[in-house]
Amino acid sequence: MTCQDTISRVTDRIRERSESGRAKYLAKIDRAIEQGPGRAHLTCGNLSHAFAAANPLDKEALATAKTPNLGIITAYNDMLSAHQPYETYPELIRETARSVGATAQVAGAVPAMCDGVTQGQAGMDLSLYSREVVAMAAAVGLSHNVFDSVVFLGVCDKIVPGLIMAAAAFGHLPAVFLPAGPMTSGLANAEKARVRQDFAKGIVGREELLKSEMASYHAPGTCTFYGTANTNQMLMEFLGLQMSGSSFVNPNTEMRAAITKASVERALQITNKGDEFIPFARIFDEKALVNGIVGLNATGGSTNHLLHLVAMARVAGIELTWQDFSDISAITPLLARVYPNGLADVNHFHAAGGLPCVVGQLIKGGLLHEDVQTVMGEGIEHYTKEPKLDEQGRVRWGWDSNVPLDPKIIATIDQPFQKSGGIKTLKGNIGEGVMKVSAVAAERHSIEAPVAVFHNQDDVKTAFQSGDLNKDVIVVVRYQGPKANGMPELHNLTPMLSVLQDKGFKVALLTDGRMSGASGKVPAAIHICPEACDGGAIAQLQDGDIVRIDANEGKLEILDPKVLERPVITPDLAANYDGMGRDLFSSFRKSIGPANKGAISSL
Template identity: 55%
Template sequence: MHPTVDRVTRRIIERSKATRAAYLQRMENLKNNKPQRKTLACGNLAHGFAACTQSDKDVLRLMNQANVAIVSAYNDMLSAHQPYETYPEVIRNAVREMGSVAQFAGGVPAMCDGVTQGQPGMELSLFSRDTIAMSTAIALSHNMFDSVLLLGICDKIVPGLLIGALSFGYLPSILIPAGPMPSGLPNKEKQRIRQLYAEGKVGKDELLESESQSYHSPGTCTFYGTANSNQLLVEVMGLHLPGAAFTHPNTPLREALTKEAAQQAVRLSAPNGGTLGMADMVDEKTIVNALVALLSTGGSTNHTMHWVAIARAAGVIINWDDFSELSDVVPSLTRIYPNGQADVNAFHEAGGTPFLIKELLGAGLLHDDVETVVGKGLSRYAQGPVLQNNALVWKDAPAETLNPAVLSSAAEPFSPNGGLKVLSGNLGRGVIKVSAVAEEHWVVEAPAVVFDDQNDLGDAFSSGKLNKDCIVVVRFQGPKANGMPELHKLTPYLGVLQDRGFKVALVTDGRMSGASGKVPAAIHVYPEAANGGPLARVRNGDLVRLDARKGVLEILTPAEEFDARPLATANLSANELDYGRELFGMMRRQASHAEAGASSFWSSVDE
């Protein structure tokens, strides 16, 4: 193992001793009671299989075959999740071929951040993750099941499914993806049209046509945002079938992978001799593998929160120092938008996840000695699936990349580090993703322009007030303030300012999209303004310094003057009502800070 990866892993193991041991003990206690159907009273069991066919009832009565739970985030508004409509019947039939039963245990909510960007609904987005976790727990609460299939892809959905399933970690669980849509309008052209629209140089019709050519069919959006980062990380954790992440929907290979995953869930179950659950597969080494994969591909900054929360659900404690220390030694091996111009389809065709895993294993950057849903050892994931005479087989990843402009080797990386930095200073602690930021923009020192509402920035841009060097501070956007919406709506404005030659950066206690790009952005800054953080003391014209090289975020106002300032307040009442926001007040109040996962589950521990 690379010495830094080994050191970080050992530190996480030591830090997590008590919480991990307590979690594993809980799972062991639950595991000793399975198969759970044996514990049900006759009335309970009768309710549980009342709607089944007679043959399925006969199987479930015997207790010696598996009952596989299907937990799905299907809806037909999310392009990524629309293909899931037909999966339950495919899964049921595949499981019946094994002599077992599959039941649709429950659906979980699935909102599309692409639809809600800049809209009130985005203020529900972050906490939809915890809602999905709770919905997953409700689906599995009936004690009818021996293994689990999780159907989900997008931003908060995969983290929510994982957190929920880890509460039932004595059961084996497999995630089933659906794959990306075919490539549409190139990302560079989409970005160009967005910036022209922000400048008023094209109209709404041209913008809508551009967006419609980008997002045009069933399947995941093809840029490397949070959804596709989810898929890659889950695969590197060994929770998909090998090479499953980026096969297109509605293809023979995709259906074969879905059937095989369903049957593998049967093989992993206790009635079929399985002894391991998700709790055995998601451990400290698995989590480190996920972080390495994130960093080597320039993945979504959202995962500096989501994977903290997922790890905590398994009793593993990680923090941003772990991300940062790994980032210093993990090389960047991909150029996928927004870190390049290619999309995930080009990445997949270049060798994809199997090649990436092969390279990272060879460089000692991934732990091979982990449990996966296909057995011991991550090296099994350095293979990709193909159909051969209608049979599903796996072949070794190519020896060399098939497109060196998109996917590189560990010996010849695009960059020697992963491009994620932790920033600290008298304005708080945050993160910055620099993998898509040109090095000449890594350090920005400029006067602050302060906004308490993201919608005000567009007006300031249109009036020309931002035509200058500036660090835009958008505050009162943290989890306690308004649910921490993504601020992707700001990206075109800031990109235009940078293209005009101004030194510009963003500092916020909110989030940016997984597609964050070329403008330096200090995000997830905490303590957040609504919780008395120093951003609440910043005023227009204050000189602020963002230094991604040294990891510094600071205001240059003398400390005595700055600390004596009263904290600004914002009227957040409009963010507490309507569009369902009133139902999430408890989660906002309970939310932990970003480095603790911005979760409503563990705030008392983390704060």
């Protein structure tokens, strides 16, 4: 079976299993489109409230509803580097809209929390839940029903998936995503990782660690490693919801501003008031999602999207499974080496040809659906075009970037870094989980060892510091699932486990929680379902039980079946539910679904 055959087969089975839900969704969208522009149905009182504070230049246009009105949903705050650049976007968007005879208004703001700030802290327990909060907050802003198109301003981990969920709920409206771009390169990621490991070993102190971290995260823009935030930006291009080559242009540059203006103009060209109406629902379909999964594998993207893509698709009536990801991964070559899968950061990746180059290579290999609708027009080939500035400072697309400029960063389809993308589905008597192996050495893809069981990250740290983990060990951290405590990332464990691995021990992580989008060289079986809180077998393990994690065979096994006859071990989880706002999220813990269904609580 060829790669093209596998892509077609997976797409067909997604379409078949989603037939009923997708039909209901599209019927809802069609009804909204048939009703026409929302402002036409508002009373005079409704309308006057909608533009009472508008610029006098905009009021007449807003009152007549003859020209499109662009809604802005923003995740701006000035604490987080990735979202700080959005401070100036609304005025630039309004000016651009006026220049083409249209209007724009900030429809609402959504929260944007940073997993980097909350990593290993109590606030991380709210991180996954915040995706639903983002979706609902955006829906509140758009519910005023005065917009003909929407631009979404968001970058990071849960923000973009939440915004996609809102865009799907308002799928009758066109939607264009506006990135902010990565910060310029600072301390090399490999050096940052070395200092973190030295701190874990006690070789350096907190002062040197802080100096290293500040040299790494030092300016406006996303972090420069290829974690969930930058994977989000990749997905927006593969899904056709962002302008080609726009993901990794640095903030506060002439190109960044020009792309933002062009994106706004495009969002206003594709409303139902013009001749090229492209609502979100016509872009976000089964083929687009398969393209997104191909992009995820080809670039070595974040495992968090085995949750987010599933959740995003469900809002649009489409059902994805982890097996879909695994089957696509098996035939998708790895074409990018970006930290933690290589030494380059996203700025180096962009300079080497970036996403337009990767898209071009994947088209050459027959791995993408070419006949898809995008915000740039019909066809994924739009996303092989690199943006350039003309003599007037306007951005133009039309330069193919199909040849990698640095073969250490971007490979060709004929000579990939790996033959598969590296996302593996694991199944066995423990349940179902996933592993990202693109940065894991081949000899570590299969680990069999005794387990050491923990219920929180702090206890793992204590055991590490006391030397109790200086052995072949599979570290089990359970009661970290969606229902238990919001499924926090366990990235703080990476330096410790890396130290053990470097000492020559066989080491792996097994958890019903998440690992960071920057998960690297330590094998980690994550997202285990059923989670411990649902009575999963992970809750029956005891210290010393032998477990095999085998990414080569897709196995996740407790070797002694008698373990499964034990009662479930349930610790006191009361400490998970109070403080840092966690007490406000009890309804989410009660209603949230399993990780393999997207850990979604709003459906």
